[in-house]
Amino acid sequence: MARDGVKARYMTPAFVTMTSPCHFTLVTGKYIENHGVVHNMFYNTTSKVKLPYHATLGIQSWWDNGSIPIWITAQRQGLKTGSFFYPGGNVTYQGMAATLSRKEGILHNYKDEKEWRANVDTVMRWLTEEGLDLVTLYFGEPDSTGHKFGPESPERKAMVEQVDRTVGYLRSRIASHGLAGSLNLIITSDHGMATVRKNASDLVEFHKFPNFTFKDIEFELLDYGPNGMLLPKEGLLDKVYAALRHAHPRLHVYRKEDFPASFHYASHPRITPLLMYSDPGYVIHGRLSVQFNNGEHGFDNKSPDMKTIFRAVGPSFKKGLEVEPFDSIHVYELMCHLLGIKPEANDGRLSTLLPTLHSGSAVQTRCWPRLLMGLLVAWMLLATTP
Numbered sequence: 001m002a003r004d005g006v007k008a009r010y011m012t013p014a015f016v017t018m019t020s021p022c023h024f025t026l027v028t029g030k031y032i033e034n035h036g037v038v039h040n041m042f043y044n045t046t047s048k049v050k051l052p053y054h055a056t057l058g059i060q061s062w063w064d065n066g067s068i069p070i071w072i073t074a075q076r077q078g079l080k081t082g083s084f085f086y087p088g089g090n091v092t093y094q095g096m097a098a099t100l101s102r103k104e105g106i107l108h109n110y111k112d113e114k115e116w117r118a119n120v121d122t123v124m125r126w127l128t129e130e131g132l133d134l135v136t137l138y139f140g141e142p143d144s145t146g147h148k149f150g151p152e153s154p155e156r157k158a159m160v161e162q163v164d165r166t167v168g169y170l171r172s173r174i175a176s177h178g179l180a181g182s183l184n185l186i187i188t189s190d191h192g193m194a195t196v197r198k199n200a201s202d203l204v205e206f207h208k209f210p211n212f213t214f215k216d217i218e219f220e221l222l223d224y225g226p227n228g229m230l231l232p233k234e235g236l237l238d239k240v241y242a243a244l245r246h247a248h249p250r251l252h253v254y255r256k257e258d259f260p261a262s263f264h265y266a267s268h269p270r271i272t273p274l275l276m277y278s279d280p281g282y283v284i285h286g287r288l289s290v291q292f293n294n295g296e297h298g299f300d301n302k303s304p305d306m307k308t309i310f311r312a313v314g315p316s317f318k319k320g321l322e323v324e325p326f327d328s329i330h331v332y333e334l335m336c337h338l339l340g341i342k343p344e345a346n347d348g349r350l351s352t353l354l355p356t357l358h359s360g361s362a363v364q365t366r367c368w369p370r371l372l373m374g375l376l377v378a379w380m381l382l383a384t385t386p
Helices: 019-028 070-076 113-128 143-149 154-176 237-245 328-339 350-356
Strands: 006-008 081-084 100-102 134-139 183-188 217-224 227-232 251-255 274-278 310-313 321-323 370-376 379-382
Touching: 019 070, 019 328, 070 081, 070 134, 070 328, 081 113, 100 113, 113 134, 113 154, 113 370, 143 154, 154 183, 154 370, 183 328, 227 237, 237 251, 237 274, 321 350, 328 350, 328 370
Parallel strands: 006 321, 081 100, 081 134, 134 370, 183 370
Antiparallel strands: 006 310, 134 379, 183 310, 183 379, 217 227, 227 274, 251 274, 370 379
């Protein structure tokens, strides 16, 4: 793909570098504090309800909270779209859903290469028989294997080879269906992966902090990698903050209003009064030390391990071009341009990625461009007629 199309040195995901928030940034072009999908888990600080990732995928109110993703924008302008396992792609937004969608099951086997190829074949039918113009296709690897075994493990390297074979299969099916001249393919991801320092002598363990007690906490969202949120009981914010501010050299705790603005994360009503993140390689343990992953993400998006890939190939893209790093917020504007649709208000700039395209590759007529976006832990297939 790098030889036949465009390669970025790397792409910087949004912070917090989690699956659902970063995926929603790709399809809205917004920083996380502006689109509101601030975590992989649905949570409610009043009812104390917390739902796991797969359950959250079906909670419409978590996703449909004011931002309109590209599936809906495209359909409002006459196109047909599809989402295959893409986070946020199977709920309705302001009463509208993607034309076609598939949602992964809670016991879905992320590693089945045979199923991957069947999924690719389904997407090809969507594009050729159902006439879809945009499809987002998601694969949960090599993320799952990276969590279990670590990013440098032989198991994860073998999974990367499986991913590569599947990209090859995808491109071969695009060619065999006669779509090579009308389909733009983007392969990217939501985040990177870092090795967890499981045996470090300075683990971040809340239950061992001498001046902190959970009796002062009304609501907590901990034990989810290197990030955490706390709602202190009424009148105890200052006390809790004072106890945690210097509790551990690897832990960075902030009042919501003081969280670094460069992260574009904290200025959303869903964020609790106290939030935190830990240094690369360190996860945050709450009441017990219960996190056992060998690989993790969610760290500072400036960390090299959190960077991710971007490849694009198709009739609209230049060949053999390597571009400088860019932020993931800009991918949305690129996709809207390729589809010939007017974007919603967003934080990206078309000028950032416009140089990846042939001059005049903007859609000049309403020939309904098509785009396939595929993500390894998110892939996008943008079928686009230039």
